[in-house]
Amino acid sequence: MNTIMEKLDADRIDIKIIKNAAKVIREGGLVAFPTETVYGLGADALNSAASERIYAAKGRPSDNPLIVHIAEPAKGKLIVDNVPEKAEKLMRKFWPGPLTMVFKQNGGVPRETTGGLDTVALRMPNHPIALSLIKESGGFIAAPSANSSGKPSPTSAEHVLLDLNGKIDMILDGGMVEIGIESTIVDFTEEIPSILRPGYITKEMIEQEINYVNEDFALKGKKENFTPKAPGMKYRHYAPKAELVIVSGIEKSVLERIHLLISEAERINKTVGIIASDETIGRYKRGIVRSIGARSNEDTIAGSLYGILREFDALNVDMIYSESFDTPRIGQAIMNRLLKAAGYHVIKV
Numbered sequence: 001m002n003t004i005m006e007k008l009d010a011d012r013i014d015i016k017i018i019k020n021a022a023k024v025i026r027e028g029g030l031v032a033f034p035t036e037t038v039y040g041l042g043a044d045a046l047n048s049a050a051s052e053r054i055y056a057a058k059g060r061p062s063d064n065p066l067i068v069h070i071a072e073p074a075k076g077k078l079i080v081d082n083v084p085e086k087a088e089k090l091m092r093k094f095w096p097g098p099l100t101m102v103f104k105q106n107g108g109v110p111r112e113t114t115g116g117l118d119t120v121a122l123r124m125p126n127h128p129i130a131l132s133l134i135k136e137s138g139g140f141i142a143a144p145s146a147n148s149s150g151k152p153s154p155t156s157a158e159h160v161l162l163d164l165n166g167k168i169d170m171i172l173d174g175g176m177v178e179i180g181i182e183s184t185i186v187d188f189t190e191e192i193p194s195i196l197r198p199g200y201i202t203k204e205m206i207e208q209e210i211n212y213v214n215e216d217f218a219l220k221g222k223k224e225n226f227t228p229k230a231p232g233m234k235y236r237h238y239a240p241k242a243e244l245v246i247v248s249g250i251e252k253s254v255l256e257r258i259h260l261l262i263s264e265a266e267r268i269n270k271t272v273g274i275i276a277s278d279e280t281i282g283r284y285k286r287g288i289v290r291s292i293g294a295r296s297n298e299d300t301i302a303g304s305l306y307g308i309l310r311e312f313d314a315l316n317v318d319m320i321y322s323e324s325f326d327t328p329r330i331g332q333a334i335m336n337r338l339l340k341a342a343g344y345h346v347i348k349v
């Protein structure tokens with residue numbers, strides 16, 4: 001299959017290109033498109049054969065359900081059983097935006113889309129290209145992140161092309177995404193809502209609207225036999241080819257330990273990548289050092305995380321040592337992804 005790449009300007013969308021892309025979706029094909037979080041790989045959510053194609057293109061396990069993307073809340077309500085008042089509040093506050101909510105579904109969404117669950121995850125993305133594609137395609141686009149399964153999520157159209165060239169029909173190139181990590185997922189299928197995946201919308205932001213939300217994800221360490229409610233959270237995601245180790249503690253000790261680790265690795269002829277920050281990058285003298293962004297501006301860290309992991313893959317380093325980034329607001333989401341990429345390998349100093 002020849003994958004067509006189309007460039008689009010989010011501020012002046014060429015509707016002809018969107019209509020072509022929407023035609024591909026309506027006919028059961030696959031189109032990757034930008035959202036504010038990461039690029040998604042879209043298919044008609046109500047077409048079971050189209051959803052199956054997503055799993056095949058990504059090499060994704062079929063029990064891992066897809067998020068259904070909508071362009072207006074009213075459409076979402078057509079496929080779910082009931083939207084609790086608290087969820088309505090979050091929709092009003094955060095949609096369009098990086099928040100996904102899980103509801104009981106009313107039977108209309110094929111099992112290929114929901115991984116056989118009787119629930120469905122809904123998200124209204126905050127990106128003009130995504131919204132216009134969803135509207136033109138009939139209103140329901142199933143879309144996981146547009147990476148091959150096990151790779152970091154794509155934050156640019158080039159990342160999508162690297163992973164899925166020849167396996168999908170079209171890529172809409174809207175440039176770099178804004179946020180860089182996937183949406184927050186909140187489950188509304190039980191009495192008390194709970195966060196299944198941390199993201200840009202934090203627990204604190206949600207609790208300003210609805211008092212209380214649980215947390216239900218393995219964050220504090222590797223939990224054996226842990227069965228998360230978001231099936232995708234159990235897979236080793238975002239895995240770089242190199243062994244990744246996080247070093248956590250006060251800055252001085254972290255720098256000392258990473259220097260020691262670099263020396264040890266280089267002594268046995270291993271190439272080393274370092275994930276530093278703007279604040280520390282000048283202090284590393286060896287290894288291939290990259291700044292992930294500024295601790296003083298955590299949005300920059302979220303935005304670069306996946307790109308850096310991909311860059312170290314391309315450079316074929318043997319080891320990656322990373323500082324820890326428990327920044328105040330989205331640090332939890334950043335560390336959730338980084339810990340997974342590291343297989344929870346953390347050295348505390």
Ligand code: TXA
Binds near residue numbers: 067
């Ligand atoms: O920001 C995002 O959410 C991006 C963009 C493209 O919208 N999408 C994304 O999709 O990250 P994906 O497939 O890579 O991750 C979806 C996660 C998986 O962990 C999956 O298990 C969970 O959502 N999920 C989907 N439907 C669910 C459901 N009905 N119940 C519980 N978890 C669900």
Ligand code: MG
Binds near residue numbers: 144153
């Ligand atoms: Mg994904």
